Amino acid sequence: xxxxxxxTGAGISAESGISTFRDSNGLWENHRIEEVASxxxxxxxxxxxxxxxxxxxxxxxxxxxxxxxxxxxxxxxKFDVQIITQNVDDLHERAGSSKVLHLHGELKKARSxxxxxxxxxxxxxxxKPGDKCEKGSQLRPHIVWFxxxxxxxxxATEMVKTADIFMVIGTSMVVYPAAGLIxxxxxxxxxxxxxxxxxxxxxISNLEVLRQKAxxxxxxxxxxxxxxx
Ligand code: OAD
Numbered sequence: 001x002x003x004x005x006x007x008t009g010a011g012i013s014a015e016s017g018i019s020t021f022r023d024s025n026g027l028w029e030n031h032r033i034e035e036v037a038s039x040x041x042x043x044x045x046x047x048x049x050x051x052x053x054x055x056x057x058x059x060x061x062x063x064x065x066x067x068x069x070x071x072x073x074x075x076x077x078k079f080d081v082q083i084i085t086q087n088v089d090d091l092h093e094r095a096g097s098s099k100v101l102h103l104h105g106e107l108k109k110a111r112s113x114x115x116x117x118x119x120x121x122x123x124x125x126x127x128k129p130g131d132k133c134e135k136g137s138q139l140r141p142h143i144v145w146f147x148x149x150x151x152x153x154x155x156a157t158e159m160v161k162t163a164d165i166f167m168v169i170g171t172s173m174v175v176y177p178a179a180g181l182i183x184x185x186x187x188x189x190x191x192x193x194x195x196x197x198x199x200x201x202x203x204i205s206n207l208e209v210l211r212q213k214a215x216x217x218x219x220x221x222x223x224x225x226x227x228x229x
Contacts, residue, residue: 002229003080005163006072007181011170011195013091015066015215018059022172038146046138047129053141054126056088057107061125065095068169068214071222073097078229079165084156086171086178088143101159103152103178109142116151153177160184165225168193170214192221 010020020026035041036052073096075081083092083100088107092100112118112133119142120133131139144150156178160166166185172195173179182204185191191207194217198209210217 001078001080002164003082003162004075004165004167004225005082005084005160005185006167006169007160007171007178008083008085008087008092008169009171009173009178010087012068012085012214013063013066013087013089014170015068015213016063016089016091018063018089018091020170022174033146037143039148042140042145046140049141050127050129053107053143057122057127058125060089060107063089063091065091066215068218069095069097071218074222075225078226082159082163084159084178084181086175101152101156103144103150103156105141105143107141107143110139111142113137113140150177156181157184161186164189166191168195169218170195172197173199194218194221 010018014020021028031052036049042049069091072081072083072092076098081097081099083097085092085100085102086104088102088105090106090108108122110120110122110127112135114135114137115133118133118135120139127139127141129138133139160181161184163185166189168182187205189206191204192210193201193207194210194212194214196211196213198211201207210221
């Protein structure tokens with residue numbers, strides 16, 4: 001079975017109603033990154049950081065996967081599909097994708113501030129000051145903040161190297177190391193980049209750029225790949 005590896009970003013969830021980060025009126029236009037998504041912010045004002053992610057988590061309960069997420073599930077009929085997502089939502093999983101690696105963490109999880117291996121699935125919408133891990137330390141959002149290492153990047157790099165087909169969907173490709181993953185893909189394999197504002201990528205061979213919304217491009221692209229396989 002051929003293996004498709006797919007890197008997704010905020011754009012695939014945009015049609016579900018979740019704001020992207022850098023589009024106009026995106027999340028980072030309304031919030032200063034250094035105030036909510038950095039270790040410094042956590043040290044300075046943990047209540048504000050918890051509240052920011054509580055709001056994001058609440059929103060998750062109000063949205064549904066869209067046709068873009070669902071199209072990727074259809075690929076599993078004929079392909080071994082590995083999704084690597086920069087998104088912290090759970091819309092790929094709720095659509096039904098079976099293999100999803102979260103590079104930047106997950107909104108519905110919390111982790112210990114003294115032992116990063118202690119990760120908990122949240123059974124409620126809010127994480128509060130005073131919520132503790134089993135070793136007694138405050139729980140924090142299970143999110144990779146600016147300035148922090150990306151623990152899953154090595155696993156993701158290995159996945160990308162084994163791809164027979166590679167796709168990039170809905171990401172501005174400005175945040176590293178995620179944006180660098182495309183350079184580990186085998187030179188000759190087919191690659192697709194779906195984003196209405198996809199930039200011109202130089203030095204990547206066999207790349208088809210689809211400057212459309214995921215919800216428009218993916219149903220057709222998936223039909224085509226299923227037919228050709
Ligand atoms: P960005 O907000 O940087 O980029 C979103 C991309 O989605 C843009 O290129 C848009 O053109 C595109 N887009 C918008 N609507 C779309 C649609 N309907 N279909 C397809 N594409 C669409 O978001 P990311 O690239 O995901 O990190 O940002 C990367 C990381 O930066 C995030 O994971 C987050 C952020 O800081 C953390 O939170 C650690």
